[in-house]
Structures are given as structure tokens and as C-alpha cells.
Amino acid sequence: MESLTVAPITAVDGEVTIPGSKSLSNRILLLAALAKGETHITNLLDSDDIRHMLTALKQLGVSYELSADKTECKVTGLAGPINFAGSAELFLGNAGTAMRPLAAALCLGQGEFVLTGEPRMFERPIGHLVDALRQVGADIEYLKDTDFPPLKINATGLKGGRVEIKGSISSQFLTALLMAAPLAQQDLEIVVIDELVSKPYIEITLSLMKQFGVEVENQNYQVFKVKAGQTYQSPGRILVEGDASSASYFLAAAAIKGGTVKVNGVGTKSVQGDARFAEVLEQMGAIVEWGEEYISVTKNGPLRAVDVDLNHIPDAAMTIATAALFAEGTTAIRNIYNWRVKETDRLSAMAIELRKVGATVEEGEDYIIVTPPAEVQTAAIDTYNDHRMAMCFSLAAMGKNPMIINDPKCTAKTFPNYFELFESVVSH
Numbered sequence: 001m002e003s004l005t006v007a008p009i010t011a012v013d014g015e016v017t018i019p020g021s022k023s024l025s026n027r028i029l030l031l032a033a034l035a036k037g038e039t040h041i042t043n044l045l046d047s048d049d050i051r052h053m054l055t056a057l058k059q060l061g062v063s064y065e066l067s068a069d070k071t072e073c074k075v076t077g078l079a080g081p082i083n084f085a086g087s088a089e090l091f092l093g094n095a096g097t098a099m100r101p102l103a104a105a106l107c108l109g110q111g112e113f114v115l116t117g118e119p120r121m122f123e124r125p126i127g128h129l130v131d132a133l134r135q136v137g138a139d140i141e142y143l144k145d146t147d148f149p150p151l152k153i154n155a156t157g158l159k160g161g162r163v164e165i166k167g168s169i170s171s172q173f174l175t176a177l178l179m180a181a182p183l184a185q186q187d188l189e190i191v192v193i194d195e196l197v198s199k200p201y202i203e204i205t206l207s208l209m210k211q212f213g214v215e216v217e218n219q220n221y222q223v224f225k226v227k228a229g230q231t232y233q234s235p236g237r238i239l240v241e242g243d244a245s246s247a248s249y250f251l252a253a254a255a256i257k258g259g260t261v262k263v264n265g266v267g268t269k270s271v272q273g274d275a276r277f278a279e280v281l282e283q284m285g286a287i288v289e290w291g292e293e294y295i296s297v298t299k300n301g302p303l304r305a306v307d308v309d310l311n312h313i314p315d316a317a318m319t320i321a322t323a324a325l326f327a328e329g330t331t332a333i334r335n336i337y338n339w340r341v342k343e344t345d346r347l348s349a350m351a352i353e354l355r356k357v358g359a360t361v362e363e364g365e366d367y368i369i370v371t372p373p374a375e376v377q378t379a380a381i382d383t384y385n386d387h388r389m390a391m392c393f394s395l396a397a398m399g400k401n402p403m404i405i406n407d408p409k410c411t412a413k414t415f416p417n418y419f420e421l422f423e424s425v426v427s428h
């Protein structure tokens with residue numbers, strides 16, 4: 001297997017522009033496909049997760065023009081649900097933001113669809129979404145294990161009415177149902193019947209639905225009312241913000257070893273919850289400066305450990321786990337059960353790899369507690385086909401020893417040129 005050795009990093013300083021957000025890119029592509037009119041998307045992310053959505057849309061008969069560098073896309077909307085004559089098998093890799101929203105949206109029209117992906121996708125639950133869709137008339141079959149992809153959908157439209165959904169494993173199920181809701185046959189009342197995790201991602205969904213002309217009544221993230229008969233309307237041009245989760249590695253690098261890093265593309269105007277990652281760095285002692293479209297972080301002495309509930313930013317939370325290697329004291333990251341059902345079991349993977357570099361780690365059912373070693377040791381870090389494991393452990397080279405990252409190309413899921421960009425702000 002290919003591996004990358006990151007030489008010890010002696011200094012961090014610079015400015016980067018972060019590629020487009022995965023969460024926004026895939027939502028915008030789907031909404032543009034369902035909308036009336038042509039949508040011109042700029043700063044689209046070019047990565048595996050987006051490619052899977054684009055390929056699926058093409059197979060489904062949605063026409064679009066992609067620029068040579070794949071960061072601009074003009075989508076000709078269908079002005080309604082996807083009606084497909086015959087059947088299609090869609091391979092969605094390990095992209096949650098393609099699998100979940102498409103599973104709901106495809107129920108709205110006509111056609112027979114198989115939604116499949118990489119083996120890990122077959123271990124990532126989708127039962128809460130399927131249970132909800134079945135309440136409003138969806139015909140969905142599990143082709144392998146109950147509650148998991150692959151799925152077979154026999155689409156005939158979604159009725160309206162009241163639908164109950166669980167939000168305790170993933171917010172993506174609620175996002176999927178919300179995006180499908182305005183195209184159901186009658187008004188839909190969505191009731192979240194347990195605790196909703198990763199709540200800020202719902203903000204991204206609602207904000208984009210609004211930009212595409214659809215109204216949702218949000219009663220405190222517990223009940224959502226969506227009127228039928230609404231059509232998504234293309235906003236014309238739409239710019240994808242920089243990816244706030246991707247920004248976290250650069251901001252943490254500055255907090256650990258800066259100098260200053262200025263990250264362009266995410267700032268106070270951002271709709272992404274993960275922009276709030278910078279607040280955690282601030283709590284750890286770093287200096288954070290916010291602009292409307294940038295965040296800049298400067299080291300301000302050694303980082304201090306924190307004890308934090310990071311349920312609202314599960315992806316960027318991983319970056320705190322490796323930043324903790326360079327903080328004084330013991331860091332606890334809590335309320336992150338769903339790390340276990342993402343690209344890999346991230347609680348287990350993180351604990352194993354942090355121990356390899358010398359940390360003392362307590363792995364709980366829904367938390368991780370990290371005490372740094374006196375000196376971070378060199379290790380060959382396994383990345384479990386998880387882009388964030390690879391990106392997080394690039395930070396582990398901030399000590400005196402090099403770090404070996406196995407399978408660094410797994411960053412292709414959301415950030416293909418991560419290591420090149422990372423090199424542009426670090427010195428060895």
C-alpha cells in the first residue's frame with residue numbers, strides 16, 4: 001500500500017483557499033436537478049463524493065455541463081421529480097450525502113432504482129430514513145441486510161401527511177426527507193421523535209431549500225411543516241462556500257505550531273456548523289480572527305486541553321482529537337456516538353492510532369479522552385479508508401518526529417489535493 005511520510009513540521013504560516021463544501025455541493029446538485037430553470041454552480045467541489053452524485057444524476061437523465069476543472073456546473077432542472085422509464089443501478093461509493101438524499105428524492109417520481117455503493121456503505125445504517133419514507137407510501141426493499149444499503153426503490157410518488165423520523169444516528173435522514181418534502185403529493189408534517197444529532201447540518205439544508213424558493217416551517221427542530229405544490233426554482237447562479245470541515249486541519253495546524261494561517265472561503269457568513277470549530281481552538285487558547293469569508297488562526301502559546309460536547313460538529317471534532325496531542329492536559333470529546341457509523345468506526349480507529357503515537361486514550365461508547373505523550377512518536381498510521389483519519393494525522397507530524405500516513409489518497413473522498421495544500425502552509 002502506498003504511504004506518505006510527513007517530515008517533522010517546524011513552522012506553520014500562510015494563506016489557503018479551501019475547496020468547495022461537500023455538504024453544499026451535493027445538496028445543490030440535487031436541488032438544481034429538481035428545480036425549474038438552469039442553475040449555474042460555481043466553486044463546486046471536485047472529489048469522489050461529488051462525482052458519485054454527478055454520475056447518478058447523469059444516469060437518471062439530468063443534463064448538466066461541467067467545466068474542464070469540474071468546479072463549475074450548469075444544471076438543467078427537471079422542474080419536478082425524476083421520472084425514469086425503466087430501471088437504473090446507482091453506485092454511490094461511500095457518499096452519505098448522495099445515498100441518503102437520493103433515496104428520498106427518487107421515491108417522489110417513477111422508476112425502479114437500485115442504490116448501492118462500497119462495502120462500508122453496507123454497514124452504514126439507513127433504516128431510520130427508510131422507516132420514515134415507508135410511512136408516506138415508499139416501496140423500498142433491503143437487498144442485503146435490514147436497515148442497510150443496498151436498497152431497491154420502486155418509485156410511485158410520496159403521499160403527504162404526518163411522518164415520524166428518528167434523528168439520533170444521523171441528521172442526513174431528516175435532510176433527505178426535508179429536501180423531498182415539497183414534491184410530495186400532499187402537505188407533509190415531519191416530526192423528529194428522538195434527539196436530533198449534528199443539528200447544524202439541518203441549517204444548511206433549510207438555507208438551500210430557501211434559496212431554491214421553498215418554504216419550510218421549522219418548529220424548534222422538532223416539527224417541520226412543508227406545503228405541497230411548491231416547486232424548487234433555480235436561483236440562477238449559486239456559489240458553493242469553502243468546506244468548513246476541510247478548513248479545520250489548516251486552522252488546527254496554526255493553533256499548534258503557528259504563525260498564522262488564514263483560510264479563505266469560510267467565515268461569519270458561512271452556513272456550515274463546522275465553521276464553529278474555530279471556537280474550540282479559541283477555547284484551547286489560540287487567537288481567532290473572523291472575517292465574513294475567512295477565518296484566521298494564530299498560535300498563542302501552548303494549547304490547553306478542553307472537555308467539550310462536539311455533537312454539533314462531528315466531522316471537525318476529529319481534528320480536535322489529534323490537536324489534543326499537542327495540548328497541555330487531558331482532552332475529552334463527548335457526545336460523538338455516530339463517529340461509529342461513518343467512513344469507519346472512527347471512535348475505535350482514532351483510539352488505536354492515537355495510542356500508536358504514544359497517547360493514553362480512553363474510548364467510551366460515545367466519547368474519547370486523550371492524554372498526550374511527552375513526545376509524539378513516529379508511527380505508520382492506518383487510515384481505514386477514511387479521508388479524515390489521513391488528514392487528522394498529518395497534524396501528528398507537528399512534534400519532533402515524522403509521521404507515516406498509509407493510503408493518503410483516501411482523502412479523495414472530499415479533498416483530493418489535501419497534502420499538496422497542507423505542504424503550502426508548513427515548513428520542515
Ligand SMILES: O=C(O)C1=C[C@@H](OP(=O)(O)O)[C@@H](O)[C@H](O)C1
Nearest residue numbers: 023097170171172198201314315
Ligand atoms: O448533511 C451533511 O452534509 C452531513 C452530515 C453529517 O452527518 P450525520 O448527520 O450523519 O452526523 C456529517 O458527518 C457528514 O459528513 C455530512
Ligand SMILES: C=C(OP(=O)(O)O)C(=O)O
Nearest residue numbers: 094095096097315342343
Ligand atoms: C461522515 C462523512 O461523510 P458522509 O457524507 O459520507 O456521511 C464525512 O465526510 O466525514
